[in-house]
Amino acid sequence: MQITFYIIFFIFGSILGSFYNVVIYRLPRKESIVVGSSHCPGCNTPIKPYDLIPILSYFILGGKCRSCKKPYSFRYPLIEFITGCLFALTYHVYGYTWLTLIGIVLASILLIITMIDIDTMEIYDTFQIILFFLAIAFITQSGLPLGDHLIGFFIISVPFYIIALITNGMGGGDIKLIAIGGLLLGWKATLVAFFIASIAGGMIAILLVLLKQQGRKSLIAFGPYLCLGIYIAFLYGNSLFDWYIRLFF
Ligand SMILES: [Zn+2]
Known part of the structure; x- marks a missing residue:
């Protein structure tokens, strides 16, 4: 049943x-x-x-x-x-399957990161390290070429890092999160994760402006949106990516 x-x-x-x-x-x-x-x-x-x-x-x-x-x-x-x-x-x-086991650990870590980030604006390295080992476990099961995972590590984290250097506006925790999340997901799903995070974060930001609540700094932290994006991309990332590409080509 x-x-x-x-x-x-x-x-x-x-x-x-x-x-x-x-x-x-x-x-x-x-x-x-x-x-x-x-x-x-x-x-x-x-x-x-x-x-x-x-x-x-x-x-x-x-x-x-x-x-x-x-x-x-x-x-x-x-x-x-x-x-x-x-x-x-x-x-x-x-x-x-094993992927379900990896998925529930991933969901758990991302949920804890999200709530602590909302409370304190911090992402603890302990959870990033757990995510790193989870990424290694997933790489053995994902069926994607190793290169896809390695590109995933850099594809968003490097632009984030450059933006951080220029603006001082991007937290180090967010950069590590999208690097390790990207390693886990592979580059296609990482782009999907970033896209979802940006849309979700953007919508909430607009809502806050409309509700005149910009002072609620906790809701502007990007970590929770990245967590949401990473989890959805873990479940559906590669199919979403292919679907999106087919819309244009
Ligand atoms: Zn009591």
Whole structure:
């Protein structure tokens, strides 16, 4: 039964998503992500195991701490839900293969990078290193020539680097991200990733101007859009590239 696998991937994703919430919250605060059980950020009361069911607990508790009634951020169930969806989507595209395993790790890392980048405007090297090893793993499975991956490393990162030198406007984290993401994707899918990131970032920027919200600096960080582009390109990049080329030739 196909649907059973989707549900299993979704539940597995949402459980890991609740761990990613811990990572996203604690890493920038320099707290250990393995030591110490989950506690309420308001009153520090440890959260009971039966209140740690992904997504559902938030709604059972009415979005509030059981002890101090302080509201929990809606972000927590949202990230659990999104992780579940990303896992199910990855399975949908790559089925029961190694690529699905690489895909769910990739989705996880990109989601954590996105949230920490939104919170702190920083992309930690630890995650870039994990991405690098993931890229090596994917190169052995992708079926693309090694040269395609190597060109992917440079094709956007070099122009980014030059722009950064000229304008000081591009973060080093973004350059590393599109270099390593490009190594993973190969050059065609890297162009697709960059295209998606630019469109998504551009649309949000226009929306912010219209809503007079340009002050929301966190939404202008380019990292999250790159993450979105890299993941979509991982799933559909080469077919999107071929489709786009066929439109013109
Ligand atoms: Zn509390």
